[in-house]
Amino acid sequence: MGIEEVKCPKCGKSAKVRSYSSINLTEKPKMKKDIIEGKINSAICLKCGSKINLRSHILLSYLEPPKWIWLVSKKHQHPNYQQEFLEKIAPQTTISTFPQQMVFVDFGEPCKGLELILSDSDPKCCEEWLELGKIQSGYDAVESYKSALRIDQRNVEAKKLLNDELDKLKTYT
Ligand SMILES: [Zn+2]
Numbered sequence: 001m002g003i004e005e006v007k008c009p010k011c012g013k014s015a016k017v018r019s020y021s022s023i024n025l026t027e028k029p030k031m032k033k034d035i036i037e038g039k040i041n042s043a044i045c046l047k048c049g050s051k052i053n054l055r056s057h058i059l060l061s062y063l064e065p066p067k068w069i070w071l072v073s074k075k076h077q078h079p080n081y082q083q084e085f086l087e088k089i090a091p092q093t094t095i096s097t098f099p100q101q102m103v104f105v106d107f108g109e110p111c112k113g114l115e116l117i118l119s120d121s122d123p124k125c126c127e128e129w130l131e132l133g134k135i136q137s138g139y140d141a142v143e144s145y146k147s148a149l150r151i152d153q154r155n156v157e158a159k160k161l162l163n164d165e166l167d168k169l170k171t172y173t
Helices: 031-036 081-091 093-094 112-118 128-134 136-149 155-173
Strands: 001-005 015-019 023-024 043-044 051-053 055-063 069-075 099-105
Touching: 015 043, 031 112, 069 081, 069 112, 081 093, 081 099, 099 112, 112 128, 128 136, 128 155, 136 155
Parallel strands: 023 055, 069 099
Antiparallel strands: 001 015, 043 051, 055 069
């Protein structure tokens, strides 16, 4: 961790932001709360109030058993991104044999889906499956929306999101 100086994309005033490229959650379990509440990788410009995000991705890691969770900016949320990322942006990580997961978040905003993932609890209701699906992409998101519909088959939002995701899969593959 360090302090990084960044320029506001709107007004150009510089701001100091705590910067992380990765966070080990086995060593720093208390960071979970900040991550879920959207308090990492983001600052508000003191001059114009714009949101400043430092990075487009941050690695969350666990030891024993090892697990990696990539937090990626929502602007990259499409079904092919994980593969692209592993091939082009972080190719050295493809050789790891432990589980890797990718979720898409709006840095600076609280995220309920992330809370489910970081507390390691399975979604229990239709709403929670929806929250999970919204931070996933591709077949993972499809499975979450289907699970939501298994609980409440009349849920309009789940139906819409499922169809949108299936359309995206057709477009990207
Ligand atoms: Zn500004």
